[in-house]
Amino acid sequence: MRNAICTFCGNACDDIEFDGFVGKNLCPLGEAKFSAKQRIEGPVVNGERVSYEEAIDRAVEILVNAKRPLLYGFASTVNEAIRLGVILAEKLGGIYDQCSSVCHAPSTLAMIEEGIPGGTLGQAKNRADVVVFWGCNPVEAHPRHPSRYSVMAKGFLTKGRQYRHVIVVDVRKTATAYLATEFYQVKPGYDYAIFSALRSIINGHEDAVPDEVGGVSREKLKEFADILVNGKYGVIFYGLGLTHTRGSDRSVENLVKLVQTLNRHTRYIIQPMRGHFNVVGASAVAAWEAGYEYAIDFSRGHSRFFPSEFTAVEALIRRDCDAALIIASDPAAHFPKRAVERLTEIPVIQIDPHPNITTLIADIVIPSALVGIEAEGTIYRMDGIPLRVKKFKETEYWSDYEILKLMLDKVIRLKGE
Ligand code: SF4
Numbered sequence: 307m308r309n310a311i312c313t314f315c316g317n318a319c320d321d322i323e324f325d326g327f328v329g330k331n332l333c334p335l336g337e338a339k340f341s342a343k344q345r346i347e348g349p350v351v352n353g354e355r356v357s358y359e360e361a362i363d364r365a366v367e368i369l370v371n372a373k374r375p376l377l378y379g380f381a382s383t384v385n386e387a388i389r390l391g392v393i394l395a396e397k398l399g400g401i402y403d404q405c406s407s408v409c410h411a412p413s414t415l416a417m418i419e420e421g422i423p424g425g426t427l428g429q430a431k432n433r434a435d436v437v438v439f440w441g442c443n444p445v446e447a448h449p450r451h452p453s454r455y456s457v458m459a460k461g462f463l464t465k466g467r468q469y470r471h472v473i474v475v476d477v478r479k480t481a482t483a484y485l486a487t488e489f490y491q492v493k494p495g496y497d498y499a500i501f502s503a504l505r506s507i508i509n510g511h512e513d514a515v516p517d518e519v520g521g522v523s524r525e526k527l528k529e530f531a532d533i534l535v536n537g538k539y540g541v542i543f544y545g546l547g548l549t550h551t552r553g554s555d556r557s558v559e560n561l562v563k564l565v566q567t568l569n570r571h572t573r574y575i576i577q578p579m580r581g582h583f584n585v586v587g588a589s590a591v592a593a594w595e596a597g598y599e600y601a602i603d604f605s606r607g608h609s610r611f612f613p614s615e616f617t618a619v620e621a622l623i624r625r626d627c628d629a630a631l632i633i634a635s636d637p638a639a640h641f642p643k644r645a646v647e648r649l650t651e652i653p654v655i656q657i658d659p660h661p662n663i664t665t666l667i668a669d670i671v672i673p674s675a676l677v678g679i680e681a682e683g684t685i686y687r688m689d690g691i692p693l694r695v696k697k698f699k700e701t702e703y704w705s706d707y708e709i710l711k712l713m714l715d716k717v718i719r720l721k722g723e
Pocket of ligand 1: 313316
């Protein structure tokens with residue numbers, strides 16, 4: 307299979323050549339995913355092997371009898387399955403939440419307040435002569451991003467590394483910082499103040515800026531602002547180093563305002579560095595179906611969005627959910643201790659191709675086909691570009707779509723339309 311898509315990180319590299327599970331052009335992260343030998347062998351209910359139909363029957367029984375089940379995950383599956391997940395949450399009167407709620411949710415909140423001056427990775431590759439990485443480290447988290455879309459990419463108008471100014475802003479010297487033309491080491495939690503300082507300088511009010519902001523001198527900030535303003539086309543990529551520090555969504559809002567200020571002089575876009583290959587789909591599909599991207603509660607028969615109550619972590623810690631369906635995700639490995647403790651107290655159903663920590667606490671485990679090799683569908687790359695992932699290997703495993711479709715049919719039969 308040529309031009310296959312790597313279904314690991316938000317880059318969704320679409321130039322992979324697969325021979326079985328071995329792929330050419332994969333980075334070490336992609337290679338590790340596709341060469342992982344260990345699969346969940348078959349559906350299991352309370353430690354006993356059963357058929358897919360039996361496992362789904364038992365799962366539906368738990369979900370229908372729960373007062374408010376949590377449906378969580380979705381960032382590593384296709385849009386068609388995500389859509390069924392949202393509908394299932396609605397029919398069950400439960401909560402739909404997805405992996406964004408523990409990563410780029412502050413970007414969603416900032417977007418609601420300020421909008422997003424966005425673009426595509428293609429624009430970054432072809433046009434950008436200034437590339438900023440703020441609180442993100444693509445060399446380690448999205449290893450082919452620098453060569454395909456940003457630092458070294460050869461575009462139509464910007465022909466390669468020597469034509470680009472690459473700036474890294476972070477609290478420590480990351481692997482990406484070694485690729486940079488300029489590295490600004492900032493104090494943790496001062497991003498908001500630095501954005502404000504840069505906006506003041508660009509607006510001609512540099513006298514209002516103190517001698518030092520967030521560990522960066524005013525002179526350095528003036529140099530930084532000069533580079534930004536003198537770029538013909540700039541892209542600011544940002545990551546969890548911004549969204550998960552002090553200020554959170556307010557910091558992202560201030561970054562959007564900085565980009566708006568820059569756009570009075572030149573052309574800039576921002577792009578969150580999204581983690582899982584279809585975390586954008588987990589937001590977008592929920593927004594089409596229910597009007598919100600994450601933390602959606604259907605317990606009153608209509609969708610309600612309230613992040614401080616309806617994210618998976620909050621709902622678990624508040625003991626608001628009495629069953630959980632986890633799809634293509636591993637919350638037991640990533641959630642805070644109290645949320646994981648609650649997961650151990652309620653019935654948990656897991657759908658995933660590979661065993662992980664959540665498998666250890668799940669009552670029902672339903673293995674699924676690997677998206678992009680054994681199952682097809684539509685995904686959104688980190689910049690929102692839709693891509694079709696293909697199936698090129700027959701398998702006994704059911705796809706997430708097939709599993710959720712049967713679950714939904716059974717729920718509708720039991721609860722009505
Ligand atoms: S950068 Fe991401 S999408 Fe590309 S090959 Fe590596 S893991 Fe896969």
